[in-house]
Amino acid sequence: MESAVDALSRELAKLRTGRASAGMLDHIMVEHFGIKTPLNRMAVVSVLDPKTLSVTPYDPNALKELEKAIISSPLGLNPNTDNQRLIVPIPPMTKEHIQAVCRVVAKSSEDVKQSIRRARQKSLDTIKKAVPKKKDKDKAGSSISADDAKRLEKEIDDLTKKFIKTAEDMCKAKEKEITVG
Known part of the structure; x- marks a missing residue:
């Protein structure tokens, strides 16, 4: 029963709300050197403010792959490149x-x-x-x-x-x- 509630908690963290949440990008898979890897293993995701996320890759060369993966995800996000990281504004939900x-x-x-x-x-x-x-x-x-x-x-x-x-x-x-x- 505990594991079911824990699974629900993880599932709900992935859902996009009107607010920025570091967990909302966890399920995104990034293709890097031909291998699909979860985004949270390739970059640090942090919340800048309630409407903005920051994605800082461990490997700066992976910035383009991260951007491509976020754009192609079903979340409808469009990140901007800011030198060595991505700034991901969270648009209001329809x-x-x-x-x-x-x-x-x-x-x-x-x-x-x-x-x-x-x-x-x-x-x-x-x-x-x-x-x-x-x-x-x-x-x-x-x-x-x-x-x-x-x-x-x-x-x-x-x-x-x-x-x-x-x-x-x-x-x-x-x-x-x-x-x-």
């Missing part, structure tokens, strides 16, 4: 783009909730297997009592609710950030 990004956030939210529910079901199945059936009570083995099983099921349900609420809160915050800008 109404259609805001709606599209909100739909992506909603889909990500549902995917994470399903993943959390699958983890819950897997845990409950494991508990049910550990509780001995009436005919098997005489046999010795590593099993848990019915009372312990009920307690564990309640704990799992509580954890499930907690993680789903966390995921929903993250998505609501991201949607607010997108719509408010």
